Each structure stands twice: as structure tokens, then as C-alpha cells.
Amino acid sequence: MLDRVRRAATLEPGAIQVILPDWMPLNDDEVIRFLTGAAEAAGGVPLVLYNPPHAKTQVPPRLLARAVREVPRLIGVKTAGGDHAWYAAMAAVVPRPSIFVPGHLLATGLTLGADGSYSNIAAMSPRGAAAWYRLMRTDPAAALDVERRIGQFFRLHLAPLRRPGCPTRRWTSSSPRSAAGPTSGRRCAGPRPPRHPPPWHPPAPTPTGCCRSCSPDEAAGARRPSWKTACRAGRGSSSRAVADDRAGRPRRHQPLLRRRHPRPRR
Numbered sequence: 561m562l563d564r565v566r567r568a569a570t571l572e573p574g575a576i577q578v579i580l581p582d583w584m585p586l587n588d589d590e591v592i593r594f595l596t597g598a599a600e601a602a603g604g605v606p607l608v609l610y611n612p613p614h615a616k617t618q619v620p621p622r623l624l625a626r627a628v629r630e631v632p633r634l635i636g637v638k639t640a641g642g643d644h645a646w647y648a649a650m651a652a653v654v655p656r657p658s659i660f661v662p663g664h665l666l667a668t669g670l671t672l673g674a675d676g677s678y679s680n681i682a683a684m685s686p687r688g689a690a691a692w693y694r695l696m697r698t699d700p701a702a703a704l705d706v707e708r709r710i711g712q713f714f715r716l717h718l719a720p721l722r723r724p725g726c727p728t729r730r731w732t733s734s735s736p737r738s739a740a741g742p743t744s745g746r747r748c749a750g751p752r753p754p755r756h757p758p759p760w761h762p763p764a765p766t767p768t769g770c771c772r773s774c775s776p777d778e779a780a781g782a783r784r785p786s787w788k789t790a791c792r793a794g795r796g797s798s799s800r801a802v803a804d805d806r807a808g809r810p811r812r813h814q815p816l817l818r819r820r821h822p823r824p825r826r
Contacts, residue, residue, distance in 0.1 A: 599633040608636040621649035647672040667707040
């Protein structure tokens with residue numbers, strides 16, 4: 561990871577986002593040691609720590625305050641945010657780093673002290689995310705109402721896709737919907753059919769021998785024919801069943817090949 565930090569630092573970005581090693585939980589000293597090494601690898605480029613909720617090592621405000629004191633190049637943290645007590649503890653961190661919260665919680669985060677977001681909403685609709693951010697600055701109450709509706713959309717249409725037993729995102733609404741909610745009548749319909757047809761595989765060997773047209777007596781004399789050998793039933797027809805010499809099983813009927821060098825015309 562430090563090699564990637566060094567390569568990124570050569571491009572002179574505004575900051576480099578790093579994440580703690582996730583093989584095992586780290587103690588406080590190991591977190592500080594890692595951030596110190598990342599800052600040395602980045603040279604003069606600032607760092608932003610990404611600490612998602614699923615990380616094995618969670619960085620509370622107490623540890624973050626120590627990190628920004630001992631690693632001055634740490635200027636921000638990307639996290640899932642928290643409640644009012646969490647924002648109050650983050651406000652007491654000196655020097656205070658920039659706080660980046662999830663995009664769908666940005667309206668609430670700005671009112672509590674967040675500075676910005678690595679926006680998942682911008683990934684869905686860049687123009688809509690920009691309009692929503694302008695609304696946060698001009699009409700915070702309306703922006704909070706948009707956030708409520710975005711959260712409702714996530715709960716009704718995105719959260720069901722993460723339920724066990726339906727990883728393929730295929731749903732059916734054959735059962736009647738009840739008053740419990742618009743998705744109460746939806747159920748998982750099983751795996752989605754493949755978008756492209758599966759590749760062709762040679763058929764399994766038949767008990768009669770080299771092909772379905774040969775009798776057992778005829779197949780006994782041609783147990784492992786060469787790939788150039790055609791079975792008796794195919795002689796005189798437009799296609800022949802060619803046996804695979806390597807696997808000993810028949811291949812698909814193929815048309816006769818033309819001569820590579822056709823006879824010259826007289």
C-alpha cells in the first residue's frame with residue numbers, strides 16, 4: 561500500500577486517502593505507526609483517513625485527536641458519521657480535521673458540523689447532487705426533507721437487494737401488496753437467467769459407441785478412431801461424426817471441409 565502512496569504522491573494531488581490494514585484489529589499505537597509511515601511515504605501530500613463502519617479497527621474521536629496531533633499531515637477523515645454526541649466529541653478534536661460523511665446523510669451532517677462528503681448520490685445523479693447541495697445552503701429544511709425521501713428510497717428499493725437468498729436482484733410481485741408497504745408483496749424469484757447462452761460442450765458418450773448411428777458391433781472395431789476417420793453411418797452423407805482421438809468420445813457433426821487448394825479451372 562505504501563508503494564501506491566509513493567506513486568500517487570508523484571502526481572502532487574490535493575490529498576491521498578488511506579485506509580488502515582484490515583487483516584486484524586489494531587491497537588492505538590499500531591494505528592499511529594501506520595499513519596506515520598503513510599505520511600512519510602506521501603512526502604508533503606496531506607492524508608485523509610477512510611474509516612468505514614465495517615473496518616476491523618474503528619477510530620473513535622479520542623484516537624483521532626491523538627492521530628492529528630502526532631501526524632500533522634492527517635487533515636481529514638471519511639467516516640459514516642454518528643449521533644449528536646459523536647459530532648460533539650469531534651468538535652473537541654484539536655486541531656480539528658475535515659469530516660466527510662456519506663452522501664445520503666450530507667444534509668444532516670452539515671447541520672451538525674460535517675464539512676463535505678464522498679457522495680454516493682453524486683455517483684447516481686451528479687446534477688441532482690449539485691442541486692441538492694445548493695439547496696442545503698439556501699433552504700436547509702427543504703434539504704432535510706430531500707434527505708428523508710432519499711433514505712426512504714434506500715430502505716424500500718436498495719436494502720431488499722442485500723437480503724440473504726436474493727443476491728441476483730430478481731424480484732416478482734405476483735403476490736398481492738398489502739398496506740404494510742409497497743414492497744411487502746415482493747419476493748425473491750430465484751436466480752436470473754444468463755444474459756448470454758452458455759458455451760457449447762460436446763455431448764456425453766453414448767453406450768452404443770462412436771456415435772448414435774453405429775451399432776455395438778460396428779463400434780467395437782472403432783474404439784479410438786483417429787480424428788480423420790469418419791464413422792460408417794456418416795459415409796456418403798453431407799456431414800460426418802468425427803471422433804475425438806484425445807478424449808475418445810464423439811464430437812459434433814461437422815460438414816466436410818473443402819480442399820485447401822481448389823483444383824484449377826480448365
